[in-house]
Amino acid sequence: MKLLNRATAYFAVLLLVVLSAWAALFYYNMLDEIYDSIDDGLENQKILVMQKALQDSTVLAQREFEAGYYQVKELPFNLAANRKDQYRDTLMYMLNEKDYEPVRLLVTVFQQGGRYYELRVITSMVEEDDLIEDLLYSLLWLYLGLLVSLLTLNNLVLKSIWQPFYQILHRLQRFxxxxxxxxxxxxxxxxxxxxxxxxxxxxxxxxxxxxxxxxxxxxxxxxxxxxxxxxxxxxxxxxxxxxxxxxxxxxxxxxxxxxxxxxxxxxxxxxxxxxxxxxxFQEMGPVNLQEIVRQALADLGDQIEYKELQVSVQEEPCLVQVNPDLATVLVYNLLKNAVVHNVQGGFLNLHLTAQALVLENSGKDQALDTQKLFSRFYKEASASGSTGLGLAIAKAICDLYGFSIRYRYQQAHLLEVTF
Structure with a gap:
């Protein structure tokens, strides 16, 4: 991931967290303000009903909410004593909605003409689920707008600012x-x-x-x-x-x-x-490994004959883009390694395709140390005349051109170079 994209991703996540925290805080503050406003309205309606009851005694006879926004019922003194105003949320069936809707209810007690009355005043309030839904959509659009603005800023402004850095990086890659x-x-x-x-x-x-x-x-x-x-x-x-x-x-x-x-x-x-x-070795060109393999086998013919090795060759045309001298060194070192470390009367199988060169030879009845095989100066104790650099050179050539070289033991020693 690019640096600017990673920074944008961090900003996007941080922005989402901040907006979510802000939305929660705003939601509860807004609810608190709504409740304060509704409760103030209920308090005002209470006062109006009590004043109206002084002028019109029929107000005291309203027992149900169907006729208005309040109801009154008489209370005995023992129930009315020490009663305080109570505000609470409840549900009421609304004919226009044909469903129960949330309302805010004020329950209070007042005295008139030596009697005590319980007054219940209601008013509609904001539905919390609708409020949450509206707030969620508003928050989502705000987040998307800020994110688009951030991406625009990133691509237009920050990318221009970071242009010298990318120029330095590009020139380092070509160095x-x-x-x-x-x-x-x-x-x-x-x-x-x-x-x-x-x-x-x-x-x-x-x-x-x-x-x-x-x-x-x-x-x-x-x-x-x-x-x-x-x-x-x-x-x-x-x-x-x-x-x-x-x-x-x-x-x-x-x-x-x-x-x-x-x-x-x-x-x-x-x-x-x-x-x-x-x-x-800067010079490169298409090199026919088939010809190099044949020449190397001819050059090592005396050693192969001396060890009485049974040689099997399966070859196909193989062209690789390498330095011609290094291609010769690679093939010669691999073949020489397979001959020198072979046993008397053993075998050597060579398989060349357009994709790989595989050498299989007899030798010691145990696998070699794959961790050290391609290291400098690694050699068997019996190979006193060897410099221990043949496979290290082969590995260096493969690394230079991006080839893959690996060793495995399957009742015989196998070296495979994949081009």
């Missing part, structure tokens, strides 16, 4: 660290948005500088390491070819060359992984 471009300036007179833009711009510029520094360091360090490693390997190869070396010396030189070779591969893999994560 790419590897391009090294700072945010273009945003024109605004609002101090908070101007401060936000300056702060974000400083932060991004700091990240760009750090990225460029890290990129240069990795490239320089890799280059500086690769050169002495290559020289050391060449000199050791020349030393091995010389005569007069004992068998023990040959074994030690072979071990040194093996470690240097692994160090050289590790250096190249770390550099490649760093470039992938830094998005330095």
């Amino acid at each position: 790419r660290l590897e391009k090294g471009e700072a945010l273009p300036p945003v024109k605004t007179n609002i101090e908070e948005f101007r401060l936000l833009h300056e702060t974000v711009d400083k932060l991004l510029q700091s990240n760009i500088d750090t990225y460029n520094s890290q990129k240069a360091f990795i490239e320089n360090a890799s280059h500086e390491l690769q050169t002495p490693l290559a020289i050391s390997l060449n000199k050791l190869e020349l030393l091995v070819e010389k005569e007069g070396l004992t068998e023990e010396q040959m074994l030690q030189l072979g071990a040194v060359m093996q470690h240097l070779g692994r160090l050289s591969r590790l250096n190249k893999s770390l550099l490649l992984l760093s470039k992938i994560e830094n998005r330095q």
Whole structure:
């Protein structure tokens, strides 16, 4: 939900609560005023009836309300003593409505000619259900009117005020660290948005500088390491070819060359992984994975033959939008992982469709740790020659292009990449 819509929703709920509380308070205050007004009218009618009774004795003979708005009946002194005026609500049958309607009743006692009389005076009053209904509709229309006004204010005024914020957000969404471009300036007179833009711009510029520094360091360090490693390997190869070396010396030189070779591969893999994560492979295009799979199988043919693996390949044309070099690395790393960690005389099944690449291979009779499988330097204890970066590189390539890679164990090890 957008910020403006969330704020509008909060205002709408708050407005409904405030209006409801206001309506309840207004309703009870209005009823109180209505009752005060009606009771004042009844008091005035009482006085008029008592004055009329002094002039016309027939008033004292009115026993029912049908003939007017009052009734009078005589009371003995013991019942009339200490009686006070009573106001109460009651119902009376109205001929015009043909139903019982609410009325306000005043019961009082007065004395005339040495006798005591009970006087009952009635007057119609507002029906509470009608009052509540009218108030509810009035409140509903008021709420809708205020809500429409709030939405109009939100879309016309607040949206215009927040426009610089959305410009900054939109430019942040398009920002790419590897391009090294700072945010273009945003024109605004609002101090908070101007401060936000300056702060974000400083932060991004700091990240760009750090990225460029890290990129240069990795490239320089890799280059500086690769050169002495290559020289050391060449000199050791020349030393091995010389005569007069004992068998023990040959074994030690072979071990040194093996470690240097692994160090050289590790250096190249770390550099490649760093470039992938830094998005330095900008070139993209339609790549036919079918051809890359065939080439990778041919390149690994000697290892497959050495391990006597039974290879089954089911392939379909598959075009994906990736960097060609990274597509080769992805397929080669997955296939090499399935071959290197296989068992002697095992199997390797490859299934390539337009949507996915699935590799199924034999190996250890237990599932691998899915939490660590794609982590850097994770490898089985038996794979001493592995750098432990093959699947980490494959995972980085998949993350770069939004592919999904997952592992599962079903009496065999399965790796599936969904494009």
